[in-house]
Amino acid sequence: MTRSWWGWGNVEETVAGAELGALLARVRMLAPGDLTGHEPPDIPALGLPAPRVSAPAALAGLCSADPADRAGHAHGKAFRDVVRNLHGDLRQVPDLVARPRRERDLVDLLDWCARDGIAAIAYGGGSSVVGGIEPRFDDDRAAVTIDLGRLDRVLEIDPVSRAARIQAGVFGPHLEDQLRPYGLTLRHFPQSFEFSTLGGWLATRAGGHYATLRTHIDDMVESMRVVTPSGTSESRRLPGSGAGPSPDRLFLGSEGTLGVITEAWMRLEERPRWRARASVHFADYAAAVRATRAIAQSGLHPANCRLLDTAEALINAGVAVEGGVLMLGFESADHPVSTSLDRAGELCRDQGGEIIAGEESAGDTWRSSFLRMPYQRDALARHSVIVETFETACTWDRFESLHHAVMQAAREAVRKVTGADGVVTCRFTHVYPDGPAPYFGVYAPGRWGSTVAQWDEIKAAVSEAIAHNGGTITHHHAVGRDHRPWYDVQRPDPFAAALTAAKAALDPAGILNPGVLLPPR
Structure with missing residues (x-):
């Protein structure tokens, strides 16, 4: 299968033929208008700007400046992302796409970005629908997208406690494939399951398919390991703890602004019968x-x-x-x-x-x-x-x-x-x-x-x-850049001050996903 650079999922599964005809027929009845079709542009026709930075020699092997890589990592998968891609409107694209092979690579990438003032955007499956992973900044800073797709293994399984230590870059289907021989499942199936990762779920507090009880990924976390520019945070594996504010809760939903999640111990369940x-x-x-x-x-x-x-x-x-x-x-x-x-x-x-x-x-x-x-x-x-x-x-x-x-x-x-x-x-x-x-x-x-x-x-x-009617601006789609104006209103001011202080402590150079959750420094 070939991932689409401009839209959802795989190219081979694009709506076409009879399915497209039936879809357009329904639309003509519900929302009639000009239904002329338009093709996405070819990547060479996009005219992407040249990268503004070059990776140090020690990191060059991890980084790609390939136009297809940069275009495919420029936007998420919201309607406005898809439409901008269809129009060839890629005004801001990552200068490089980095793919760490191990945690040490990630530490070195963040050190380089902090030293040179380069924005670092953590990237899981790219399924964000809120502008959470695009290099949309008020200034002209360079950006490196850090794709964690190579960190995709279940490293350890504890069948007694029913938990597993899992790398953050694993996609949903590959994760379940690794758990299936043990008769276990994470039981987290968002609509984006095929094209999203554990790290993305954790960073955005994703909601799964199930309607009650463990509805969010938060409920399945036993402990997390997060690399920040100021050091690595790893919480202790516990079924529950009253020892102060939860370290995991700080990073759950932080959307790549406080650190990059590299692995987590996750609570599992037996597969339903x-x-x-x-x-x-x-x-x-x-x-x-x-x-x-x-x-x-x-x-x-x-x-x-x-x-x-x-x-x-x-x-x-x-x-x-x-x-x-x-x-x-x-x-x-x-x-x-x-x-x-x-x-x-x-x-x-x-x-x-x-x-x-x-x-x-x-x-x-x-x-x-x-x-x-x-x-x-x-x-x-x-x-x-x-x-x-x-x-x-x-x-x-x-x-x-x-x-x-x-x-x-x-x-x-x-x-x-x-x-x-x-x-x-x-x-x-x-x-x-x-x-x-x-x-x-x-x-x-x-x-x-x-x-x-x-x-x-x-x-x-x-x-x-x-x-204005008592709802949250997002239940499971995250904040990103698109929801920021309403998140700023929903979030209590003292908490905003505390989050700002945490950002300054963990990311002193302000390189991690600038503009998400908080104004960029």
């Missing part, structure tokens, strides 16, 4: 939300508890239903789970839900669509369609007002920038006893050459609605 699933159709959306809340607060802990509203169910699950579809799933490595599914079904019936046993249609269709969504997004971007997602989390008491405000803001912004209504959808990705994590989707006709500016305006309107 028992599964049960169903989908539930509702005639009323408010009743569907109440049923979902009842399940989230029941202590049943479903693996899947994803509520699709009417538009999401129709577009991505192929189900026409008035109030939405709730997809339920339970699994266990220890015991049958059919009784848990039965009880969840009773809670749904209390709110008028109709159980569709086995999830024969909605769930299977939606899962297939879920895996193809990023590829379909890229195909639509090539045809001037704006496809965007906004995710947040709020408490149950605030969901109704937040949902109304976000839907209204998105629709008004789409109408303003495109002159059309577009489509706005909502689904729950995760649920907690005290609140859901809503994930909003926007589909709208754009204008070729203007879709980035249109995206920016829609993004700002929806982010403002989230921030």
Whole structure:
């Protein structure tokens, strides 16, 4: 397989042929507009600027100035990243891409960057959708992207404690392949699973596929090892500790601004043996939300508890239903789970839900669509369609007002920038006893050459609605550069001061991913 430099995933899996025709046909019904297709530019046609720095002789073998390397590491995989790539708009690219083979190489790379004032951007799989890995700076400093893909091994397994010591550059599938012979799994499957790494998950506090209990990678960390310009931090392996603020919590979610994660001891689970699933159709959306809340607060802990509203169910699950579809799933490595599914079904019936046993249609269709969504997004971007997602989390008491405000803001912004209504959808990705994590989707006709500016305006309107209605600016997509304005408002001032001080202590030269989480120095 060949990784795409400009878009999601593998070139061989690009949406084409009958799949593309069917996709565009659906779009014509939902968001009609100019659907002329556009091809991505060839890398030689990009005219990338020459590198401004050369690696010292001792590090030269680790560094690449190849245009394909630099172009492929210039942006993440957000809609605006894909569109800029399609237009050949790579104004800021890394000067070099470095691939350390061992931790000592990383230490030497950071020493060089600190000495010469070069920005150092840690890079896992490049799946950021918030501008977290691009060299987008206010000044003209040189940048080296440090790709950790060679650090990809499970170094040690403790089957008694069910934990493993794992290098940060391992991609999801390769990690699971190394755990499978032991009957163990990390059980962390974000949508980006195939194209993201353990280090990226840790640095961004990534959320996985499972709806309850261990929803975030944070919950699976036993200890971490992090290389900073001021030294290496390694926490002690413990199941829990009350010894002051947690060292791991400092680096979880630090997005490469405080140090570079090189390895971690991660908590594992036995691979599930028992599964049960169903989908539930509702005639009323408010009743569907109440049923979902009842399940989230029941202590049943479903693996899947994803509520699709009417538009999401129709577009991505192929189900026409008035109030939405709730997809339920339970699994266990220890015991049958059919009784848990039965009880969840009773809670749904209390709110008028109709159980569709086995999830024969909605769930299977939606899962297939879920895996193809990023590829379909890229195909639509090539045809001037704006496809965007906004995710947040709020408490149950605030969901109704937040949902109304976000839907209204998105629709008004789409109408303003495109002159059309577009489509706005909502689904729950995760649920907690005290609140859901809503994930909003926007589909709208754009204008070729203007879709980035249109995206920016829609993004700002929806982010403002989230921030002013009790939601977090991100539940699992990280902060990066795109969410910084709203993160600055959400973050308490004393914590901002403490984070700034930590940054100064760990990264005195200010080289680590400047502009992410904090203003660059």
